Amino acid sequence: MTELRLEPAQPYSFERTTRRLLLFEKTFYRYRGGCFYRTLRLGHRPVTVKLDWEAGGVRVRVEEDLSRKERELLERLVRRMLSLNVDLQPFYEQMKKEPRLAPVIRARAGLHFMLDPTLYECLIKTIVSQQLNLSFAGTLIRRLVELAGETLEYGDERLPVFPTPEQVARLEYTDLQKLQFNRRKAEYIIDLSRMIADGRLDLEALERLPDEEVVERLVALRGVGRWTAECLLLFGMGRPNLLPAADIGLRNALKKLYGLAHQPTEAEVRQWGEDWAPWRSYVTFYLWDFLSG
DNA sequence: TGCCAGGAATTGC
DNA sequence: GCAATTCATGGC
Numbered sequence: 001m002t003e004l005r006l007e008p009a010q011p012y013s014f015e016r017t018t019r020r021l022l023l024f025e026k027t028f029y030r031y032r033g034g035c036f037y038r039t040l041r042l043g044h045r046p047v048t049v050k051l052d053w054e055a056g057g058v059r060v061r062v063e064e065d066l067s068r069k070e071r072e073l074l075e076r077l078v079r080r081m082l083s084l085n086v087d088l089q090p091f092y093e094q095m096k097k098e099p100r101l102a103p104v105i106r107a108r109a110g111l112h113f114m115l116d117p118t119l120y121e122c123l124i125k126t127i128v129s130q131q132l133n134l135s136f137a138g139t140l141i142r143r144l145v146e147l148a149g150e151t152l153e154y155g156d157e158r159l160p161v162f163p164t165p166e167q168v169a170r171l172e173y174t175d176l177q178k179l180q181f182n183r184r185k186a187e188y189i190i191d192l193s194r195m196i197a198d199g200r201l202d203l204e205a206l207e208r209l210p211d212e213e214v215v216e217r218l219v220a221l222r223g224v225g226r227w228t229a230e231c232l233l234l235f236g237m238g239r240p241n242l243l244p245a246a247d248i249g250l251r252n253a254l255k256k257l258y259g260l261a262h263q264p265t266e267a268e269v270r271q272w273g274e275d276w277a278p279w280r281s282y283v284t285f286y287l288w289d290f291l292s293g
Numbered sequence: 294t295g296c297c298a299g300g301a302a303t304t305g306c
Numbered sequence: 307g308c309a310a311t312t313c314a315t316g317g318c
Binding site for chain 1: 297298299300301302303
């Protein structure tokens, strides 16, 4: 048994930050008795990690005894996934000047990004989500994971472990077509997984590059357009200043908030977004949260 | 029913 | 070059 206690930068709301897990991440995150849990790989070893909020900090528990190295890995991973080191105070100060956004943001004080544990997981989930409603996308992701990944016994449940690129690389396109992926999407997912498994593509190396260069390298890959690249920067890396201006959810949220008769164009969103730098990802994220309730 | 989903590649002009 | 079409299917 291993237990960590991690203190976040203030303000931090665990409840607001984890809310999206209940709405959109039901395949990986289970919620029982006030506690979230999912599987994560520490190196190559998958373990079940439990997360809850206790006395002003995040409590992280794993059944197994972990080595010192694994504990450090776990702490780094959870800190990154829950954005525990991000100070939102400057964002809140800046947004006081935005009359229409300010109330939306104030009502969500302490809401932070909830990142995917790996860039690979984020990439695959984002590609599957292209153009599909979130509910169907969630179904496809669950089917992919059940086909390619292993599971972990936990109590009377079997928890899915997100597959490695190597596991997905072994599939054939028709395996995914049988799961109701369209042919092209099956190709994107398997081809990218093979590139990573073969060492032709190193996603982790992108962490060291500035936003625009990451976008440039990602959009060169078949199946990755600007929207997908920006989502990866946002949900995979937690970069603060991305504006997926073409995103249908963001545009619908602005339509709702601004009381527009029509859906704003990508150009209009980019125009308004200039005032939000260097916090454009957070405005996007708060507007997505606004749209979903 | 028909149209839209937190798009991207391909085709057609 | 850029607009139109294609993709699979669930949800409203």
